[in-house]
Amino acid sequence: MSLLTSAPPFTLQASNISKSFTSGRVVTPVLHDISLAIRPGELTLISGPSGCGKSTLLAILSGLQQPDRGSASALGHDLSSLDTRALEYFRLRHTGFIFQGFNLFPALTAQQQVELPLSYLGLPSTEVRARAIEALEDVGLGPRMKLRPAELSGGEKQRVAIARAVAKAPELLFADEPTSALDAANGQIVIDILHRIARTRGTTVLCVSHDPRLISNSDRVLTIEDGRILNDQSLPFPPAATVGTQEHSV
Amino acid sequence: MVALARLTLVHEWRRFLPAMIAVGFAGLLQLLQAALVLGIFGSASVYITGSTADLWVGYPGTQSVNLGRPIDAGVEMRLRMDADVLRVESFRWVDADWRGARDTGGVSVFVSGIDAGPDGLMFARALPTALRARLAEPGAVIVDRADLSTLGVNLRDAATINGQRVRVVGVTSGLRALGGVNVLASLATARQLDTTTAADRITYLVAKVRDPAQAGAVAARLSDGRAFGNYAVWTAKQFAQRSQMYWMFDTGAGAGVLFLAAIVFLVGAVITSQTLVAAVVGSIREYATLNALGVGVNALRKVVMEQAFWVGALGLLGSSVLAGLFFALAAHYNVPVQLSPVAAVACLFLSMLLALVSGLAAIRTLRHADPASLLR
Numbered sequence: 001m002s003l004l005t006s007a008p009p010f011t012l013q014a015s016n017i018s019k020s021f022t023s024g025r026v027v028t029p030v031l032h033d034i035s036l037a038i039r040p041g042e043l044t045l046i047s048g049p050s051g052c053g054k055s056t057l058l059a060i061l062s063g064l065q066q067p068d069r070g071s072a073s074a075l076g077h078d079l080s081s082l083d084t085r086a087l088e089y090f091r092l093r094h095t096g097f098i099f100q101g102f103n104l105f106p107a108l109t110a111q112q113q114v115e116l117p118l119s120y121l122g123l124p125s126t127e128v129r130a131r132a133i134e135a136l137e138d139v140g141l142g143p144r145m146k147l148r149p150a151e152l153s154g155g156e157k158q159r160v161a162i163a164r165a166v167a168k169a170p171e172l173l174f175a176d177e178p179t180s181a182l183d184a185a186n187g188q189i190v191i192d193i194l195h196r197i198a199r200t201r202g203t204t205v206l207c208v209s210h211d212p213r214l215i216s217n218s219d220r221v222l223t224i225e226d227g228r229i230l231n232d233q234s235l236p237f238p239p240a241a242t243v244g245t246q247e248h249s250v
Numbered sequence: 251m252v253a254l255a256r257l258t259l260v261h262e263w264r265r266f267l268p269a270m271i272a273v274g275f276a277g278l279l280q281l282l283q284a285a286l287v288l289g290i291f292g293s294a295s296v297y298i299t300g301s302t303a304d305l306w307v308g309y310p311g312t313q314s315v316n317l318g319r320p321i322d323a324g325v326e327m328r329l330r331m332d333a334d335v336l337r338v339e340s341f342r343w344v345d346a347d348w349r350g351a352r353d354t355g356g357v358s359v360f361v362s363g364i365d366a367g368p369d370g371l372m373f374a375r376a377l378p379t380a381l382r383a384r385l386a387e388p389g390a391v392i393v394d395r396a397d398l399s400t401l402g403v404n405l406r407d408a409a410t411i412n413g414q415r416v417r418v419v420g421v422t423s424g425l426r427a428l429g430g431v432n433v434l435a436s437l438a439t440a441r442q443l444d445t446t447t448a449a450d451r452i453t454y455l456v457a458k459v460r461d462p463a464q465a466g467a468v469a470a471r472l473s474d475g476r477a478f479g480n481y482a483v484w485t486a487k488q489f490a491q492r493s494q495m496y497w498m499f500d501t502g503a504g505a506g507v508l509f510l511a512a513i514v515f516l517v518g519a520v521i522t523s524q525t526l527v528a529a530v531v532g533s534i535r536e537y538a539t540l541n542a543l544g545v546g547v548n549a550l551r552k553v554v555m556e557q558a559f560w561v562g563a564l565g566l567l568g569s570s571v572l573a574g575l576f577f578a579l580a581a582h583y584n585v586p587v588q589l590s591p592v593a594a595v596a597c598l599f600l601s602m603l604l605a606l607v608s609g610l611a612a613i614r615t616l617r618h619a620d621p622a623s624l625l626r
Contacts, residue, residue, distance in 0.1 A: 055625040064542065064622040085546065092544025099624045103539040107261030108252065116252045117543040125251070148261075165543065176625050208625075 010037040011171060011204040012061050017070030019056055030056045032227040033070070038220075040171070040204045043195050045214055048224035054208045055176055057224065061206065062095060062174045063087050075171060092120060096165030100177040102157040104149040110136060110160045111145040114167050121168065135167035136160070139193055155186025162193055166203075173197060175207040179214060191217045255556035258533070265532065266561055269525035269608070273565030274572070276518030277601035280511060281573040284593045287498070287507050289586035294428045294497045295490035297362060300376040303339070303456035304465040305329075305472070306489040310482040314496035315489065316360065316429075318343050320451035322479040329457050334468050336458045339365045341372050342440040343453040346412045348431070350402025357401055358430045361391075361411060363440020371456050373434060376424045384419040385436040391416045392434040394425035396584035401431060411443050426586055428497060511600075518604050519611075526558055526612035534619050542621030551613050558609025562602045569601070 014036050020029040030053040038044050038061075046054045059065040060072050063079040072079045075094055082090060104113050114132035123131070136145045139159040149157055158178060165173060175194060179187035191214055198205040198219070207214060215221055223231040259266055292299070297315050298306065307329065309319040329338045342363030347356045364372035366385040373382075377392070384390055391411075393401060398421065403409050408417045411433065425432045435443065447453075459468050469483040484492065498504035530537070537550050580587040 059622045059625045062542075064625065088541070088544050088546045090544070091542065092546075095544070097539065097542040097621070099539060099542075101535060101624070103535045103624070105254065105258065105533065105536045107258040108254070112252045112257070116254060117540060117545055119251045120545050120549060168543070 009039055011040045012036075012038040012072075012074050012206060014057070014061060014067075014072045015070055017057075017060055017067035017072060019053070019060065019065070019067050030227050031060075031067070034227070034229060035070075036222065036229065036232070038204055038206060041198055041202045042219035043198045043205045043207060043217070044220045044222065045218035046206070046208045046222045046224060047210060047215060048230075049210065052224045053227040054224050058174055058176055058206065058208045062097070062172070063090060092117075092168075094170050095172040095174060096168060096170040098158070098161050098165050098173070098175040098178045100180055102149070102154075102161045102181075104157055104160060104164075106149055109146050109148055110141055110152065110156075110163075113149075113160055114145075114164045117164060118167050131167050131169075132163070135163040138166075139163045140189075153186070155182050155189060158182060158186070158190055159193065162190065166197055166201075169201070171203060173203050173205045175205065175209075177209050177211070178207065179209065179211045184213070187211065187213055255553045256560060258529075259557055259560050262529070262532075265529055266525060266557070269522040269561045269605075270565040270568065272518045272521035272525070273562050273601055273605050274568040276514050276604055277566045277569030277598060278572050278576075279514045280597040280600055281569060281589065281594065282576055282587075283507060283511060283514075284597050285573075285577065285580075285587040285589040286585075287504070288590065288593060289580075289588040290428065291494045291497045291503075292588050293426050293586050295493040296376070296425060296427065296432070297341070297372070298486050298490040298493065300374075300424065301372045301456065301486070302374040302458065303371040304459045304462050304486055305335075305457040305469055306484045306486060307455040307457070307472070307481055308453065308484075308489075310480055312482070312492075313500065314493040315454075316343070316427075316493075317496075318453040320447050320453055321455070321481045323450050323452045323455075325478045325481050326452075326455055328478045329455060329472060332468065332472060334460045334464065336460055337369070337371065338455055338457045339371050340437055340452045341454040341456055342437055342444060342447075344412075344440050344444045344447075345430075346433075346443055348401060348409060348411050348433070350409045351404075351407045352402035354400070354402035359401075359411065359433045360427055360430050361433045361435055361440050361443055363435050363437045363444075366436040371458055373425075376422055377434070378422075381420045381422060385434065385439070387417075387419060388442075389414070389416045389439055390419040390435065391439070392420045392422060393418060394432060394584075395421040395423050396426060397431045412445055414443055416443075423584070426584070515600065515604055518601070519608050522558075522561065522605055523608035523611035526554065526561070526608055527615050529557065530554055530612050530615040531618070534615070535624060537616060537619035538621045538624050541619055542624065547616060547619075550616055550619065554613050554616065555606070555609045558605050558612065559602075561608075562605025565605065566598050566601055570598070 014034055017034050019031040020027050048054050060067050066080055111132050114135055115128050118128045118131055139162055141159055179190050194205050197203050220234045222229055309321055312318050326338050329335050344361035346359050346361050348359040366382055368379050403418050405418055405421055459465050465485040469485050472483045577587055
């Protein structure tokens with residue numbers, strides 16, 4: 001992590017990235033020459049109407065897709081220089097993902113869902129278990145960790161997905177529309193958890209959403225439209241998102 | 251390590267059931283087919299495998315034991331001259347026509363004329379000594395219990411073979427033949443029934459050697475002399491294989507069996523691979539999420555292959571149990587089934603291969619587990 005201390009305090013950087021999709025003869029540009037840098041310890045939100053390219057930007061910054069032009073780097077690594085296997089290893093060590101659909105295996109209990117990716121880190125099984133339990137307790141699911149997805153509510157499922165993503169203690173956490181499948185109360189719980197992770201662990205949390213509730217709870221909001229950054233707004237006095245998850249847990 | 255493959259298999263067993271049934275049926279069919287083929291074609295060589303002779307001497311080029319042509323009985327002298335030969339016996343094969351007490355029309359029978367003495371080599375494994383002694387009575391014959399209804403007789407009934415009167419003095423088992431009915435008689439009785447062969451000729455000579463392990467060398471030595479006429483010497487094992495191969499391949503029956511096995515394999519593989527593909531597709535978003543979290547594609551492939559393995563193992567467990575039941579049933583109804591451990595393992599291995607090949611086909615579906623596709 002020497003890169004982190006010597007480099008400017010940015011963990012995610014994009015310089016002049018462009019991306020377009022080809023469908024038959026039609027080439028649709030999605031991102032136009034975007035440059036940005038994102039700091040750790042903050043909840044950064046990419047906001048904009050659907051189809052504006054925000055998910056594509058997230059995919060490029062997280063190394064899931066390569067840009068047509070420009071370069072993206074994460075934790076000082078140029079993502080385009082890593083091959084598929086190196087990217088997988090990078091993601092295993094450094095990144096967590098939360099998706100709109102919770103994507104939990106129906107056969108596994110909450111605890112097993114969280115243990116599964118952890119077990120590929122090569123940790124001893126006692127530590128895998130301890131970390132999974134800790135992560136689930138952290139999102140307020142301690143009493144429900146033996147339940148399968150079918151027995152959990154939507155909000156609880158998303159919290160399992162968050163626990164699965166953060167149990168690895170990643171430096172980077174990517175979330176794609178994490179609240180849009182949830183009702184107001186559960187959405188707020190998820191927002192608070194994401195915010196707390198950024199604050200207490202110094203994690204870089206990059207979130208893509210058009211949920212207005214998230215805008216008011218973010219440290220920084222990037223507004224994108226038609227593949228360009230329209231607005232980059234840092235909220236100097238972010239609302240105190242210190243509400244503990246335990247208070248929300250059912 | 252979370253056992254994703256096994257936990258999913260247990261939780262979503264309904265989804266995997268068609269694959270398990272497909273593998274199970276493929277395994278069951280291969281097992282039954284192999285047992286029937288080995289049982290039925292094994293009976294082509296029952297004369298050899300049911301006897302304790304080490305050497306068989308017959309007409310050169312004889313392809314199967316039922317196709318023997320007479321050789322000069324003087325060859326017996328050549329055999330007896332060899333120091334390693336302990337005992338020589340004649341075996342007379344007579345194709346004959348049977349008419350039973352009940353009206354069954356003519357039945358084609360194979361009369362085996364054998365030495366009825368207590369040390370006789372022929373059918374020593376199928377015939378208890380006391381039963382064999384009864385053949386000494388003129389016109390006495392012994393048949394397989396399962397053939398009684400075909401022959402239209404009961405124990406101790408009289409019948410005619412080639413127009414000559416015979417009497418069933420005993421029944422035994424393990425004598426069923428291919429394409430006809432085996433009838434055991436003494437050499438003297440068989441000679442009477444044989445209307446075509448000259449008296450100084452015999453279909454086969456069988457011999458016991460001092461060291462059965464040296465049977466091959468003795469056979470080679472005995473094959474040399476041509477002074478006693480045209481004859482060939484085989485070890486019992488060679489001749490049994492020769493007979494089975496003739497029935498299996500030269501009659502076309504074996505090709506049919508192999509064709510059926512290939513069809514079973516193909517259909518089983520299609521069903522199994524489609525079921526596994528459906529299971530992968532059903533969890534494709536979860537697999538993609540794992541890949542996003544850094545779990546490599548190879549690790550995901552391992553999960554699919556593990557599922558294929560368990561599907562195969564459970565399917566084969568089912569087929570083994572069912573096959574055991576069928577074999578018990580077959581034994582009860584005197585159906586000739588016979589399964590060597592090697593053949594059984596080969597059948598199970600083939601079916602496991604089917605499951606694993608299907609797993610490999612399903613693995614290709616994992617290329618759709620692209621985490622970028624979740625960001626839509």
